[in-house]
Amino acid sequence: MISINSLTKRFGQHVAVDNLSFEVKPGEVLGFLGPNGAGKSTTMKMLTGFLTPDGGSASICGYDIRTQILQAQQQMGYLPEGAPCYGDMRVRGFLDFIARVRGFSGAEKQRRIDQAVERVELRGVLQQSIDTLSKGFKRRVGLAQAILHDPQVLILDEPTDGLDPNQKHQVRALIQQLAADSNKMVVISTHILEEVSAVCSRAVIIGRGRLLADGTPQDLEARSRYHQAVTVALEQPVDAAALNGLPGVLAVESQLDGRQLTVLAQPGAVIFPAVGELAQSRGWPVRELSVERGRLDDVFRSLTSGEAA
Numbered sequence: 001m002i003s004i005n006s007l008t009k010r011f012g013q014h015v016a017v018d019n020l021s022f023e024v025k026p027g028e029v030l031g032f033l034g035p036n037g038a039g040k041s042t043t044m045k046m047l048t049g050f051l052t053p054d055g056g057s058a059s060i061c062g063y064d065i066r067t068q069i070l071q072a073q074q075q076m077g078y079l080p081e082g083a084p085c086y087g088d089m090r091v092r093g094f095l096d097f098i099a100r101v102r103g104f105s106g107a108e109k110q111r112r113i114d115q116a117v118e119r120v121e122l123r124g125v126l127q128q129s130i131d132t133l134s135k136g137f138k139r140r141v142g143l144a145q146a147i148l149h150d151p152q153v154l155i156l157d158e159p160t161d162g163l164d165p166n167q168k169h170q171v172r173a174l175i176q177q178l179a180a181d182s183n184k185m186v187v188i189s190t191h192i193l194e195e196v197s198a199v200c201s202r203a204v205i206i207g208r209g210r211l212l213a214d215g216t217p218q219d220l221e222a223r224s225r226y227h228q229a230v231t232v233a234l235e236q237p238v239d240a241a242a243l244n245g246l247p248g249v250l251a252v253e254s255q256l257d258g259r260q261l262t263v264l265a266q267p268g269a270v271i272f273p274a275v276g277e278l279a280q281s282r283g284w285p286v287r288e289l290s291v292e293r294g295r296l297d298d299v300f301r302s303l304t305s306g307e308a309a
């Protein structure tokens, strides 16, 4: 388990991480969200031992990050922001170096490297120096070194940044597979909310270093004003004023020059049947009626507006 208790980091007068507490359990993929400057990278650097906290505590699989950081690091793979250092090394040499630092040698070392190379598809660039790789390939090298020792915990800072759509898909599948197969814990920071719905079992949103929300993507979507909203796609615009009079309707938004209506529900109200009946009784040319679970981007915006550092 990852346990974070009142973790705090200051840079001079600026509080980058402010009394932050949350947990990650085996098998969970946690999406770590927040606007630019919210404190995501700083938190990840403290968890991985690259920055010392000014207050609070955290433990990784029972190892305290202040007093047992070496043991904690053995349980962790970390993909920092940006590209791997050692840019003048070739990919093969870099992975060999990391494998040796991780304590592997001989056939076991080779097996670990081959496996990581296979999983993130690096075979074609093994002889290339890291500096000459595209952004996406640099990211893959970073991922390969993070998973090389098959750690129990993966801390990934924007893992799909710079990857093409196929690679994004592949890395997301890899993350899900890791968590599901072997009960690992994965923390990913991301700005891509669709990634959270696609791979995360839980999401934590922070702003100015403070916890703003912690729940499943579904919990968070349910906090959106679009939760239980009904979208009516029409062949042509209609006089929709009657929608406003239906019980439980909060508001009606019109898009596509009136050919699409989004009918928002009051909290707790289920309006789909009433909207459907009204459309039928008025003979509206309906192409499609659908109910929304809610929109993460809407929740993110309402929680974090004005929170940018």
Ligand SMILES: Nc1ncnc2c1ncn2[C@@H]1O[C@H](COP(=O)(O)OP(=O)(O)OP(=O)(O)O)[C@@H](O)[C@H]1O
Residues within 6 Å of the ligand: 011, 016, 034, 035, 036, 037, 038, 039, 040, 041, 042, 043, 309
């Ligand atoms: N070494 C440092 N010295 C001074 N201030 C820093 C340092 N590192 C980070 N900060 C500040 O701490 C705050 C949190 O930064 P951090 O990089 O953790 O945010 P983030 O949530 O990862 O942002 P982004 O989404 O842009 O990557 C920011 O205001 C940043 O300017």
